[in-house]
Amino acid sequence: xxxxxxxxxxxxxxxxxxxxxxxxxxxxxxxxxxxxxxxxxxxxxxxxxxxxxxxxxxxxxxxxxxxxxxxxxxxxxxxxxxxxxxxxxxxxxxxxxxxxxxxxxxxxxxxxxxxxxxxxxxxxxxxxxxxxxxxxxxxxxxxxxxxxxxxxxxxxxxxxxxxxxxxxxxxxxxxxxxxxxxxxxxxxxxxxxxxxxxxxxxxxxxxxxxxxxxxxxxxxxxxxxxxxxxxxxxxxxxxxxxxxxxxxxxxxxxxxxxxxxxxxxxxxxxxxxxxxxxxxxxxxxxxxxxxxxxxxxxxxxxxxxxxxxxxxxxxxxxxxxxxxxxxxxxxxxxxxxxxxxxxxxxxxxxxxxxxxxxxxxxxxxxxxxxxxxxxxxxxxxxxxxxxxxxxxxxxxxxxxxxxxxxxxxxxxxxxxxxxxxxxxxxxxxxxxxxxxxxxxxxxxxxx
Amino acid sequence: xxxxxxxxxxxxxxxxxxxxxxxxxxxxxxxxxxxxxxxxxxxxxxxxxxxxxxxxxxxxxxxxxxxxxxxxxxxxxxxxxxxxxxxxxxxxxxxxxxxxxxxxxxxxxxxxxxxxxxxxxxxxxxxxxxxxxxxxxxxxxxxxxxxxxxxxxxxxxxxxxxxxxxxxxxxxxxxxxxxxxxxxxxxxxxxxxxxxxxxxxxxxxxxxxxxxxxxxxxxxxxxxxxxxxxxxxxxxxxxxxxxxxxxxxxxxxxxxxxxxxxxxxxx
Numbered sequence: 001x002x003x004x005x006x007x008x009x010x011x012x013x014x015x016x017x018x019x020x021x022x023x024x025x026x027x028x029x030x031x032x033x034x035x036x037x038x039x040x041x042x043x044x045x046x047x048x049x050x051x052x053x054x055x056x057x058x059x060x061x062x063x064x065x066x067x068x069x070x071x072x073x074x075x076x077x078x079x080x081x082x083x084x085x086x087x088x089x090x091x092x093x094x095x096x097x098x099x100x101x102x103x104x105x106x107x108x109x110x111x112x113x114x115x116x117x118x119x120x121x122x123x124x125x126x127x128x129x130x131x132x133x134x135x136x137x138x139x140x141x142x143x144x145x146x147x148x149x150x151x152x153x154x155x156x157x158x159x160x161x162x163x164x165x166x167x168x169x170x171x172x173x174x175x176x177x178x179x180x181x182x183x184x185x186x187x188x189x190x191x192x193x194x195x196x197x198x199x200x201x202x203x204x205x206x207x208x209x210x211x212x213x214x215x216x217x218x219x220x221x222x223x224x225x226x227x228x229x230x231x232x233x234x235x236x237x238x239x240x241x242x243x244x245x246x247x248x249x250x251x252x253x254x255x256x257x258x259x260x261x262x263x264x265x266x267x268x269x270x271x272x273x274x275x276x277x278x279x280x281x282x283x284x285x286x287x288x289x290x291x292x293x294x295x296x297x298x299x300x301x302x303x304x305x306x307x308x309x310x311x312x313x314x315x316x317x318x319x320x321x322x323x324x325x326x327x328x329x330x331x332x333x334x335x336x337x338x339x340x341x342x343x344x345x346x347x348x349x350x351x352x353x354x355x356x357x358x359x360x361x362x363x364x365x366x367x368x369x370x371x372x373x374x375x376x377x378x379x380x381x382x383x384x385x386x387x388x389x390x391x392x393x394x395x396x397x398x399x400x401x402x403x404x405x406x407x408x409x410x411x412x413x414x415x416x417x418x419x420x421x422x423x424x425x426x427x428x429x430x431x432x433x434x435x436x437x438x439x440x441x442x443x444x445x446x447x
Numbered sequence: 448x449x450x451x452x453x454x455x456x457x458x459x460x461x462x463x464x465x466x467x468x469x470x471x472x473x474x475x476x477x478x479x480x481x482x483x484x485x486x487x488x489x490x491x492x493x494x495x496x497x498x499x500x501x502x503x504x505x506x507x508x509x510x511x512x513x514x515x516x517x518x519x520x521x522x523x524x525x526x527x528x529x530x531x532x533x534x535x536x537x538x539x540x541x542x543x544x545x546x547x548x549x550x551x552x553x554x555x556x557x558x559x560x561x562x563x564x565x566x567x568x569x570x571x572x573x574x575x576x577x578x579x580x581x582x583x584x585x586x587x588x589x590x591x592x593x594x595x596x597x598x599x600x601x602x603x604x605x606x607x608x609x610x611x612x613x614x615x616x617x618x619x620x621x622x623x624x625x626x627x628x629x630x631x632x633x634x635x636x637x638x639x640x641x642x643x644x645x646x647x648x649x650x651x652x653x654x655x656x657x658x659x660x661x662x663x664x665x666x667x668x669x670x671x672x673x674x675x676x677x678x679x680x681x682x683x684x685x686x687x688x689x690x691x692x693x694x695x696x697x698x699x700x701x702x703x704x705x706x707x708x709x710x711x712x713x714x
Contacts, residue, residue, distance in 0.1 A: 344534035347504055352548040352599050353524035362547075366538040443537035446581035 333375020
């Protein structure tokens with residue numbers, strides 16, 4: 001048996017079902033986002049109607065299917081991002097917006113229950129509850145004055161989105177006697193496990209006869225899951241000023257970048273000559289081919305456990321991991337740079353009197369630069385992704401370390417700041433590499 | 448013995464399946480110094496193989512060849528080569544490309560610059576000296592290739608369809624340039640081409656090769672190259688003998704192609 005778990009079918013079935021629901025949820029959010037897009041597109045089309053398009057492209061009658069006629073509309077880009085922030089704010093009760101989705105219940109409400117005592121008499125009691133934000137200063141509800149009848153009133157203090165259990169009969173006369181039962185909530189007959197929705201809360205009548213009061217959650221996200229944008233911004237400012245756990249934000253960024261740069265540089269230092277060697281001699285190509293082809297598809301992250309066993313969690317471990325991440329990419333890039341040289345160029349150089357050494361330095365190396373640069377761009381991207389992941393496993397400093405440490409205290413805002421910074425830096429690396437590429441090898445793709 | 452002497456050269460390629468292809472069989476050619484020889488033939492007749500052997504990129508299976516008495520055993524700056532395309536160094540400017548050979552020889556800078564300036568004048572690219580290769584049109588790139596080859600002062604210039612990738616008008620202009628360079632420099636030139644007209648215009652001597660095995664089928668001595676120097680090439684083409692020779696060669700090549708096709712069909 002491949003699948004030793006006897007519950008495999010049900011386990012797998014459960015995974016499929018929950019995934020399906022998740023997909024439905026994602027599709028729903030995406031649909032909302034698309035509706036915004038469509039609405040803006042409509043408004044934009046009204047705005048653009050009278051305006052005359054300029055340039056050669058505007059004279060094209062065939063644009064559908066002509067890839068060159070599809071140019072990213074920068075207005076759409078800006079609106080797309082703004083909408084994203086708008087929806088984010090809307091779902092998190094952002095103070096930046098004058099309105100938002102209905103939030104969780106906050107305030108005081110009550111419901112009434114009907115009880116029957118052992119003697120068969122019937123009486124009504126009132127449960128008053130007050131829901132407040134975490135950390136919010138509110139007046140405690142006072143214990144109710146004694147009322148007539150055997151069912152005494154109760155009070156309950158709640159936090160937003162946090163349920164609490166109340167055993168209402170505890171203070172009732174004869175409430176602990178056998179035969180004492182609660183029969184109704186707000187006049188609605190109940191039995192065990194029934195849920196009654198009252199103003200401001202859902203009340204579950206448990207098997208043991210208590211009320212589990214769950215305050216209404218509203219439609220917004222709890223800050224624990226997704227803090228509002230302004231909170232993330234203020235966290236960023238705070239991190240910028242004070243750092244986190246004694247390490248400043250930029251020190252974390254610096255350490256991550258330093259690891260990437262050193263690991264990448266080492267990868268180039270060894271990978272490029274290795275690639276050249278593999279491109280130039282059949283023996284070395286044969287010698288290293290199995291290793292390179294085997295190591296290339298192994299994701300660097302899969303090596304983390306081994307690296308930790310070998311080098312511990314110090315810097316050597318992380319740098320050697322990044323070195324391995326960059327090494328194979330650079331080797332393959334350099335090798336294909338050598339293989340890609342047009343034989344005419346080599347022949348031409350030989351018949352102009354070049355020696356082997358001159359062929360290497362003046363033809364093969366410059367000719368391989370475009371391929372090496374493409375490899376370098378990929379390697380930088382992979383290294384950046386790998387360093388963050390490696391820091392998640394073990395590090396003292398670094399952006400990845402910052403977010404994993406924050407996640408342990410459920411400081412979602414710091415996690416989100418970290419993710420945004422990681423994204424921006426990754427994007428920045430790519431842009432920088434492109435600029436350098438344009439400067440250094442303007443002939444790329446035009447040979 | 449001066450000139451390029453091709454002495455009974457054969458070339459046999461072995462195929463991976465054990466078969467053999469006779470790319471060239473018993474080629475004998477004696478190319479005098481300063482001669483302009485054009486080589487014509489249907490595809491697969493071994494023209495390029497012959498040129499690569501002359502350049503020293505391939506070793507012949509049998510026979511030998513010598514240039515001015517020296518046996519050819521590998522590439523040498525004495526035998527310059529002009530390729531169809533893609534042989535220029537994109538990472539260098541036009542000037543750097545042309546000075547590539549002289550620089551390898553360690554020529555003093557002043558002298559080198561003089562040569563480069565002169566050659567760029569000859570090919571009409573003086574204004575493009577500092578431009579990058581990819582900024583030039585196809586015709587201009589071939590001018591650079593010619594200048595680069597000439598800068599090295601080779602004894603023989605081997606041209607492998609140098610104008611094959613150009614459009615008809617540019618090609619005509621370049622044909623005039625090749626003739627001018629030939630006359631001015633007095634170099635020995637071997638030019639391979641697919642175009643019968645080009646072979647007639649640019650060949651003092653013209654050999655037609657036949658395939659399977661690659662061999663010399665027919666040889667012509669022609670007056671048109673001499674006539675074309677500094678003259679209008681279109682006028683040369685109107686010459687009566689030009690027309691008759693062209694038709695003769697065309698039907699010759701046509702028959703060869705027919706024969707190949709027939710063979711492949713029956714096979």
